[in-house]
Amino acid sequence: MWDSNPLISGMANGNPSPKAGERALNATSVKCPSCASNIFYEPELGGMMCRNCGNVYDPDTMEPRGSFGISKEHDYTGDSDISEDDKKRHEIVCNSCGAALVADENTMSTMCPFCGSPALITKRMSREFKPDYIVPFKIDKERAHSIFREWLDERKYTPRGFRKKCRLAKMTALYVPFWLLDCCVNTEMSGTGKVNGIPNEISSKIRYYVKGVPFDASINIANKLMTAVEPFDYSGMVRFENKYLQGFYANKYDQIPTEMTDRIMKRMEKYSASANELVARKYPGYESRLEKDYTFLSEISIKYCLLPVWFITVEFGGEQYQFAVNGQTGEASGQVPTSEGADLYDRIMSKIKNKAALPVPMYVFAAIAVLLWLITMDSLKPVTLFKTAVVIALSVTEVAIIAFYVLLFVLKSLHNHFSSRKDKTAYEINDYDKEPDLETYFDPMRKSDIDIKEIPLPYAFLLAGRDGRI
Ligand SMILES: [Zn+2]
Ligand SMILES: [Zn+2]
Numbered sequence: 001m002w003d004s005n006p007l008i009s010g011m012a013n014g015n016p017s018p019k020a021g022e023r024a025l026n027a028t029s030v031k032c033p034s035c036a037s038n039i040f041y042e043p044e045l046g047g048m049m050c051r052n053c054g055n056v057y058d059p060d061t062m063e064p065r066g067s068f069g070i071s072k073e074h075d076y077t078g079d080s081d082i083s084e085d086d087k088k089r090h091e092i093v094c095n096s097c098g099a100a101l102v103a104d105e106n107t108m109s110t111m112c113p114f115c116g117s118p119a120l121i122t123k124r125m126s127r128e129f130k131p132d133y134i135v136p137f138k139i140d141k142e143r144a145h146s147i148f149r150e151w152l153d154e155r156k157y158t159p160r161g162f163r164k165k166c167r168l169a170k171m172t173a174l175y176v177p178f179w180l181l182d183c184c185v186n187t188e189m190s191g192t193g194k195v196n197g198i199p200n201e202i203s204s205k206i207r208y209y210v211k212g213v214p215f216d217a218s219i220n221i222a223n224k225l226m227t228a229v230e231p232f233d234y235s236g237m238v239r240f241e242n243k244y245l246q247g248f249y250a251n252k253y254d255q256i257p258t259e260m261t262d263r264i265m266k267r268m269e270k271y272s273a274s275a276n277e278l279v280a281r282k283y284p285g286y287e288s289r290l291e292k293d294y295t296f297l298s299e300i301s302i303k304y305c306l307l308p309v310w311f312i313t314v315e316f317g318g319e320q321y322q323f324a325v326n327g328q329t330g331e332a333s334g335q336v337p338t339s340e341g342a343d344l345y346d347r348i349m350s351k352i353k354n355k356a357a358l359p360v361p362m363y364v365f366a367a368i369a370v371l372l373w374l375i376t377m378d379s380l381k382p383v384t385l386f387k388t389a390v391v392i393a394l395s396v397t398e399v400a401i402i403a404f405y406v407l408l409f410v411l412k413s414l415h416n417h418f419s420s421r422k423d424k425t426a427y428e429i430n431d432y433d434k435e436p437d438l439e440t441y442f443d444p445m446r447k448s449d450i451d452i453k454e455i456p457l458p459y460a461f462l463l464a465g466r467d468g469r470i
Pocket of ligand 2: 099112113114116117
């Protein structure tokens with residue numbers, strides 16, 4: 001597949017591997033070469049995946065593409081024998097939101113760090129927990145608190161009383177389970193664009209490696225919140241040892257990578273789109289012929305790692321707001337509510353912005369209004385009731401128009417005054433931070449490839465005969 005010409009392979013019609021799809025329909029008897037379980041074609045992966053061991057295979061050649069499984073040292077899926085270490089721990093389950101926490105026998109909790117509920121039940125460990133790696137906390141409670149307060153101060157347009165509630169809120173340190181993905185990303189695109197002014201068929205294949213892309217394995221924690229406090233500095237990552245957990249809570253994972261392939265692929269496709277965008281930009285008027293660039297992963301490997309996060313849960317106006325501070329780097333995030341006044345202001349400003357030429361007619365209007373008024377004043381004599389009424393009506397209208405423009409002017413000046421917002425609405429300022437881009441997780445130590453083909457369209461007919469289409 002990789003070596004075939006996308007112009008003449010199935011890729012040209014937007015389906016990179018029609019054979020794979022057909023095979024999937026008759027795939028009832030395909031067995032995993034590694035564990036002999038039945039395996040099936042996973043459309044979002046573009047490959048065959050074994051849900052038992054996590055291994056992924058090329059649908060055409062059955063070549064291995066790596067594994068979404070976790071290291072064989074532990075059985076992560078069932079109620080396997082509980083280790084001596086785990087016997088010393090207990091599990092705390094929140095009766096209100098269902099969050100499951102792990103702590104050593106000396107750590108007690110009074111309140112759920114996710115929902116603030118005091119309804120906690122302490123149980124014995126029900127499932128093996130031991131992670132492979134951990135990034136220990138580097139930021140203590142005091143630091144985390146001051147970072148959070150500074151971060152909150154930058155979010156200016158909040159409802160009255162919200163900050164005060166935040167400042168009084170409790171912080172909880174929590175080790176969050178993450179799956180860290182290392183893999184090779186293969187992406188292909190195909191379309192038309194100009195080379196020296198001549199329309200060309202453009203096809204490109206890019207292969208690059210990513211390292212340590214984190215996916216949180218906890219259902220109770222908003223994915224958006226976790227991506228917003230990324231990245232973590234993996235140079236601080238060490239093999240897991242029990243001592244790191246003393247005095248802290250850890251969250252138990254409740255999702256394994258084979259259950260999260262759609263989330264994983266969505267993020268990798270975003271990264272591929274940004275890589276392909278760099279190629280497309282070289283060709284003026286580039287138009288893709290595919291609805292979506294084709295992406296598949298190979299050399300997949302997963303690490304199970306606990307990452308340190310401070311959590312703050314605030315209840316305000318009947319709603320729950322959750323904030324997080326990266327326990328290693330101090331990156332803070334969350335979604336702060338915006339005040340109604342700020343929202344109203346933004347709505348008015350967006351209306352005004354659409355009428356960019358307003359400041360000019362403002363003065364013209366004012367001049368015409370004064371002139372009109374002078375003329376009517378002059379023709380007033382002799383005074384009649386009708387003429388007086390006309391003058392009053394005109395004056396009121398003119399004054400209203402002038403007042404309206406003065407108001408706009410004031411609003412515009414106010415807007416300039418708040419130029420620190422850089423044309424962002426209060427909502428945008430108060431929203432989650434964006435997730436890190438491809439550059440953050442790109443692995444420069446491993447060689448990436450790029451292969452671009454340009455075929456001038458006048459010659460594309462030479463290829464057309466091969467499958468009757470270009
Ligand atoms: Zn298997
Ligand atoms: Zn809870």
